[in-house]
Amino acid sequence: MHTHMRNRQWADKASKDVYDHAGFKVAEKETIDGSIITSNVVENTIFQSSYQEITGCKTTTVHGRGNMSKCPTEMASMKAQLQEQARATKTANQKNIQLQDEVDKLNDKLADQKAESERILEEKMQLFREEESKKLQAFREELLAQFAARTETPLVQTAARSIDQSEDTTTIEKSAAKTQASKAT
Numbered sequence: 494m495h496t497h498m499r500n501r502q503w504a505d506k507a508s509k510d511v512y513d514h515a516g517f518k519v520a521e522k523e524t525i526d527g528s529i530i531t532s533n534v535v536e537n538t539i540f541q542s543s544y545q546e547i548t549g550c551k552t553t554t555v556h557g558r559g560n561m562s563k564c565p566t567e568m569a570s571m572k573a574q575l576q577e578q579a580r581a582t583k584t585a586n587q588k589n590i591q592l593q594d595e596v597d598k599l600n601d602k603l604a605d606q607k608a609e610s611e612r613i614l615e616e617k618m619q620l621f622r623e624e625e626s627k628k629l630q631a632f633r634e635e636l637l638a639q640f641a642a643r644t645e646t647p648l649v650q651t652a653a654r655s656i657d658q659s660e661d662t663t664t665i666e667k668s669a670a671k672t673q674a675s676k677a678t
Contacts, residue, residue: 507548515543526584534573 503509518539544550 511540511544511547514547515540518543526581527588534569535577538570538573 503512519536522535522539
């Protein structure tokens, strides 16, 4: 089957469909894997599968690579598959490493934010404690001042009474001394 004529026109719709389908599969594989396909074996395999899908042909004859092309041997196919698998594994491992690095960076950032939040919370708690301590001290001083104002008046009255009682005691002692002196005479 000729894929196109000399003047670069498609010979038929099936040729164009095979070429477009193979191009789409190559592009799809490149976007999934994230790398450009450089292996002719991989390209040829994709082209052959596209040809079989579009035309419905079950033949094992190699198409699109000229008259001298042969189907790859089983060993060559396995080698190509192993190389493709190794490349895909390497790509996946690199992506996993990148993702792990991002996760580690995010964990570090989260830990830093948590530490900063705890520091800010501790500062606010300390300020709150200081304010409460100042309020409590002011309240104590106010209560002590009120208590002192209330107890100051009775203390003065009690002191005056005790002074009066000592005067009474002195007067009583004087009277008793006079009484004893008069009896003695």
